Amino acid sequence: MSSESNARRTDRRERVAASQAAPFSEAQAWRDVGAGWQPIFGSFRGVGYSIEWHDFFAKRDLDWAASFHPNCVELCLNLEGAGFVKGPGGCVEFAPDSAGFYRRETEPLAAMRHADQHHRFLTVEYSVDFLAKHLHAAAAMLHPVLRAAVNGDKGNATASNSVRLTLAQQQIIATLRQPPVYAAAQPIWYECKAVELALMFFVQPPVEQELFCTRQQRLAQERVEQVMLLLRQNLAEPPSLEDLGRKIGCSHFYLSRIFSTHTGRTITQHLRQLRMDKAAELLRSGDYNVTEAALEVGYNSLSHFSAAFHETFGCCPGLYPLKTPTQKS
Structure with missing residues (x-):
């Protein structure tokens, strides 16, 4: 074999080795959205978490799986647009005003943001070490996805079910984008917010151990989700407010109040948005x-x-x- 062929082979091996040794970067995954991807604070490899904002229109289906670091758990707070993340241990589907999380081990996940939609969402990507450090006291109450990640279990749970974002959680998104503290205090403030969101979504105490106020919030959220489901199933002839109250088993006055508290809009406004979204589809x-x-x-x-x-x-x-x-x- 000629010395030139040997040199080419050596050069090729060196390029492969260099690419394999290159640090992970998610910037390539978002190259098509340009300024629609905005890192807010943190560093996955540095402090163990990274908070990022996304705001773009997808002209075609967008594969965002390449943005997930190996050995991470990512929380997605989805305000607008639809998509999914899927792995060997589950799938989470995102609709407007929903949240969910997923775990990537070493192998990539499948993830898609759907075409012809405006997407607005915030992600918090956590390293396993960061989660183990801050959630060790709640280890017995962790969601199965988090328990598998912290324990290093392979091939188990990959994704949570999606849940509706409450008004308070939507307000957290706005606060993260415009922190109410001086720059010198932001490292501590952002770390506290990252831990707060982890506790909010990743820790699931048994029902018998719930605090009274937590139980009331959970029941109210379940009723809100029932309203949304009933409306979505009957867009052409939606049930009246009184009918919704009877079906769900509570006063329609109370139902109207908790719906506005949890979503930031009335039942009538939500029905109109559902109708417009379906008509656009x-x-x-x-x-x-x-x-x-x-x-x-x-x-x-x-x-x-x-x-x-x-x-x-x-x-x-x-x-x-x-x-x-x-x-x-």
């Missing part, structure tokens, strides 16, 4: 014209439907999805 499919989409989601007046659609998406339904403000920009 039907129009994107190309199988429905404007009138058919309006009737499908419960609007008998085309003018009322068009006004609501324009207020939600910034364009009339006849031009959707070609002329939304986000896409034009």
